[in-house]
Amino acid sequence: MPTVTLTVDGKQVSVPKGTTVLEAAWKAGAFVPTLCHDPELTKPGACRICVVEVKGARNLVASCVTDAVEGMVVETATPAVVEARKTILELLLDNHPEDCLTCHQAGDCKLQDYAYFYNVKPGAFGGEAHKYDLEDDNLFIVRNMNKCILCGKCLRACEEKQGRAVIDFAYRGFKTKVTTAMDKPLADSVCVSCGSCVAICPTGALTEKAMLGKARKWEIEKVRTTCPFCGVGCNFDLNVHQGKVLGVTSNAASPTNGRDMCVKGRFGVDYVHNPNRLTTPLIKKNGQFVESSWEEALDLVASKLGEIKGKYGSDSIAALSSARCTNEDNFVMQKFMRAGIGTNNVDHCART
Amino acid sequence: MTNSFADYLNTDLFFVIGSNPTEAHPMAGAKIMSSLLNGTKLIVADPRRIELAEKADIWLQHRPGTDIPLLNGLMHIIIKEGLHDKKFIEERTEGFEDLKATVETYTPKRVSEMTGVPEKLLYDAARLYATTAKAMLCYTLGITEHICGVDNVMSTANIAMLTGHLGKEGCGVNPQRGQNNVQGACDMGALPGDYPGYQKVANAEAQAKFEKAWGVKLSGKPGLTIPDMMDAAVEGTLKAMFVLGEDPVLTDPDANHIKKAFNKMDFVVVQELFMSETAKLADVILPGASFAEKDGTFTSSERRVQRVRKAIEPIGDTRPDWWIICEISKRMGYPMEYAHPEQIFNEIASLTPSYGGINYERIEYTGLQWPCPTADHPGTPVLHTKSFARGKGLFKGIEHTPPAEMPDEEYPYLLSTGRILYHYNVTTRYSSALDAHRPEEMAMIHPADAATLGVCTGDTVQVTSRRGSVQTKVNVTDKVLTGMIWMSFHYKETPTNELTVNAFDPVSKTGEYKVAAVRIEKAAQV
Incomplete structure (x- = not known):
């Protein structure tokens, strides 16, 4: 593949032809902020926070939509660049609620991070701010459009990753808003609640309803695992706090699904903490289930199975193993039936 | 699956038969849906107007239980028009003559009568699948949950081998498996x-x-x-x-x-x-x-x-x-x-x-x-790139087997079953938000049948087969054929499988969940 060599902040870097200035700058180790850019989505070049100075260029260029070319000289942190970025942040902050104290996204918010990094505070311009109602009609997703910075990643993920395009920009100018068709509530739209928009939102505009108010972002331990529902094999992170699974967030390193998931994987694992979980062994006595100790239950199962095996032979016992359980569970089950009981009567629902 | 999910983004054509991935395997469905935006073509064969059918270039609405005639009919056209992959057949397969002789009798006219699919669509689908270089066939339980499930599967293998759509990137026969493990x-x-x-x-x-x-x-x-x-x-x-x-x-x-x-x-x-x-x-x-x-x-x-x-x-x-x-x-x-x-x-x-x-x-x-036999083996994203498990791929001529039980005067409706997006078998009923979103069975029936029965969406009907009887609410929609009712099996309050037929494929022992005969009556209002 042909490469081009350019200079970023005085450092030479070679990248494949077609690489953007942004990617080349990152490769050179430069800090360039982004809001609307996402490596897996089309590039609108909308937010301009990634502007850099290119020698010979008339204006600051948006690095995410500018190809790196041979001999280019790029500066990522000149006073002009920093001023432009700060102005963009000032404009965004003056139309953004000042509630980082209670915002669920605090600690995992690009706007917050960049404001901190560039020491930008609200109030530079004042002016009108949106006062949209909180949209919590959907059972899984809460939308706070006051926190939306119109980066458009949600609608691009909806269209480009999920193939749906349920949401898009509506209205013009200051009134521009990400809405469903006809600006109807999400719950009344054709949205399937996959949550790809939530996963990609850089601010607190879109959040998982079930996790709101449960823990600060930095208190959450993330444990990567594999989805327990269908056979596609999506990976995600269980969000754990104080011994409880609060919910699920995407893990971009997931080989089959990346950051995308379906409504079940993203919002359905709360069954783990359902109060109806069986939590202790039960033995049926006189037609009623009675709680028992593990010792009693295991002894009873072993003795009853042993008795039946002795009386009727190994093939009078069968096991249904489980397509929901792990490989290790299934291996142990079939080994127990074959080597422990002495029968090949083991099957599972692959056929039914 | 012979290929990988990543490969879904490398194909030029999906042929989805007996599979509703946007609901049952949503992330596979999402890959298909997003591919369509980039010009990937789509053929869907399904009795229901599933979401992908609405997006398809060609939708073959065949009657439940007619997958073999449909696939034989497509192969008939492919062979007649010389669109089969002669090199692949010669090098990688055996038994072509057996297949050819069997599908010979599945003329477009006959297949159209058996399946209900117009002849023109059969031609369009056969030509598109055969002439697209990278064509991927995806199936699920709509193929396997029949008394002829194994024959259905072999028919999908037949058409993939016939057109050389196996052992390559962006191709293959890909059954998306139901459960996580x-x-x-x-x-x-x-x-x-x-x-x-x-x-x-x-x-x-x-x-x-x-x-x-x-x-x-x-x-x-x-x-x-x-x-x-x-x-x-x-x-x-x-x-x-x-x-x-x-x-x-x-x-x-x-x-x-x-x-x-x-x-x-x-x-x-x-x-x-x-x-x-x-x-x-x-x-x-x-x-x-x-x-x-x-x-x-x-x-x-x-x-x-x-x-x-x-x-x-x-x-x-x-x-x-x-x-x-x-x-x-x-x-x-x-x-x-x-x-x-x-x-x-x-x-x-x-x-x-x-x-x-x-x-x-x-x-x-x-x-x-897998296969990943040794510690330095990188794993195997695409199966059968050089040879099949048995060496050469074996074509097998397969004749139609009608379902075990078809509607009759006493049980005039055809019941077919499957999954919905918001539930996964039985566990998701214990997820509070998912269950709140879809708390009860909403059986799909056609508006013409709803008119006959005198019911609207939300009304309750009694569905009865030779084996059992359950109550369900209905969703009146033209996504299903007339004479058909479609139900999920997620709800213990509407235990659909009390209705399904106790008939199995003789080899795989998979039950025929996709076809049973039932009677439907408007339930007395409670």
């Missing part, structure tokens, strides 16, 4: 005729291998499949059953027969997360730990072995499933000692050639796709 459960030998890795219990060499590994004499007699187990229980020869994480009373066909089987047995143990319909019939219930509470691995549809990680301690006094089974085995005189699932996995790898090169360390980040 149905692939793994099969791989692990949770099958009556197979040790782990599909080594046959009837094979003396395999038997000797496992006898040596496990230090006991093993039975060389293949065991019973689930339908045979249920029959044996009803007959009284099967006395005890150990059920791990399944709810056959709700999910197996002809539920009343299943209940009879459980009631007849002397001793039933159910190891479960919840008080399932099957657990209610148990003598002992052992509470298992959920996927979030234990370590292990699942193997996905694309044969990818991936880690499951313990995130929290087992809830209450629950225990990991493997631990419980080992404790019982120990008490029965066959101790299985494992300190951690990783030790079990290492034993799996040592006995299962296709898993031989896999260990927890190697699958820490991205998993590995």
Whole structure:
């Protein structure tokens, strides 16, 4: 593949032809902020926070939509660049609620991070701010459009990753808003609640309803695992706090699904903490289930199975193993039936 | 799957038959949906106007149970027009003449009459599939859940081989598997005729291998499949059953027969997360730990072995499933000692050639796709690139088998079943938001039938088959054919499988969930 060599902040870097200035700058180790850019989505070049100075260029260029070319000289942190970025942040902050104290996204918010990094505070311009109602009609997703910075990643993920395009920009100018068709509530739209928009939102505009108010972002331990529902094999992170699974967030390193998931994987694992979980062994006595100790239950199962095996032979016992359980569970089950009981009567629902 | 999910983005054409991926396998569906934006073509064969049918370039709305005539008809056209891949057939397959002779009689006219698909669409679909270089066939339970399920599957293999759409990137025959670990459960030998890795219990060499590994004499007699187990229980020869994480009373066909089987047995143990319909019939219930509470691995549809990680301690006094089974085995005189699932996995790898090169360390980040026989093997994203399991791919001429039970005067409607987006079999009923979103069965019926029955969306009907009778609300929609009712099987309040037919494919023993004859009456308002 042909490469081009350019200079970023005085450092030479070679990248494949077609690489953007942004990617080349990152490769050179430069800090360039982004809001609307996402490596897996089309590039609108909308937010301009990634502007850099290119020698010979008339204006600051948006690095995410500018190809790196041979001999280019790029500066990522000149006073002009920093001023432009700060102005963009000032404009965004003056139309953004000042509630980082209670915002669920605090600690995992690009706007917050960049404001901190560039020491930008609200109030530079004042002016009108949106006062949209909180949209919590959907059972899984809460939308706070006051926190939306119109980066458009949600609608691009909806269209480009999920193939749906349920949401898009509506209205013009200051009134521009990400809405469903006809600006109807999400719950009344054709949205399937996959949550790809939530996963990609850089601010607190879109959040998982079930996790709101449960823990600060930095208190959450993330444990990567594999989805327990269908056979596609999506990976995600269980969000754990104080011994409880609060919910699920995407893990971009997931080989089959990346950051995308379906409504079940993203919002359905709360069954783990359902109060109806069986939590202790039960033995049926006189037609009623009675709680028992593990010792009693295991002894009873072993003795009853042993008795039946002795009386009727190994093939009078069968096991249904489980397509929901792990490989290790299934291996142990079939080994127990074959080597422990002495029968090949083991099957599972692959056929039914 | 012969290919991988990543490959879904490399194909030029999807041929989706008997599969509703945007609901049942949503992330596979999403890859298809997003590919369409980039110009990828789509053929859908489904009796229902599923979401993908609405997006399809060609939608073949064939009648339930006519997959073989449909595929034979397409192959007839492909051969007649000389669009088959002669080089692939010559080099990689045998039995072409047998196939050719069989499909010869499946003329477009005859197939159109059998399937209800207009002849023009048959021509369009055959030509598009055969002439697209990278064409991927995807199927699911709409193909397998018939009494001719194996023949249906072989028909999909026939058409893929005929057009050379196998063993290459962006091609293949790709059954998206239903459960998170149905692939793994099969791989692990949770099958009556197979040790782990599909080594046959009837094979003396395999038997000797496992006898040596496990230090006991093993039975060389293949065991019973689930339908045979249920029959044996009803007959009284099967006395005890150990059920791990399944709810056959709700999910197996002809539920009343299943209940009879459980009631007849002397001793039933159910190891479960919840008080399932099957657990209610148990003598002992052992509470298992959920996927979030234990370590292990699942193997996905694309044969990818991936880690499951313990995130929290087992809830209450629950225990990991493997631990419980080992404790019982120990008490029965066959101790299985494992300190951690990783030790079990290492034993799996040592006995299962296709898993031989896999260990927890190697699958820490991205998993590995089997076959992966050695520690330096990179895994196998695409199967059959050079040869098939048996060497050459065998074409088999396959004739139509009608469903076991078709509508008649007494039971005039055809019932077909499947999954909806918001539920996954039975577990998601325990998710508060999912259940709140879709709390009850909404059977799909056609507006013309709704008019005949005098019902609107939201009304309740009584659906009755020869085996049982259930009540359900209806959703009136022209997404289904007239004369048809479509139901899911997620709701214990509407146990659809009390209606389904107790008929199975003779080879796979898969039940015919997709076709049963029922009667529908408007229920008295309560």
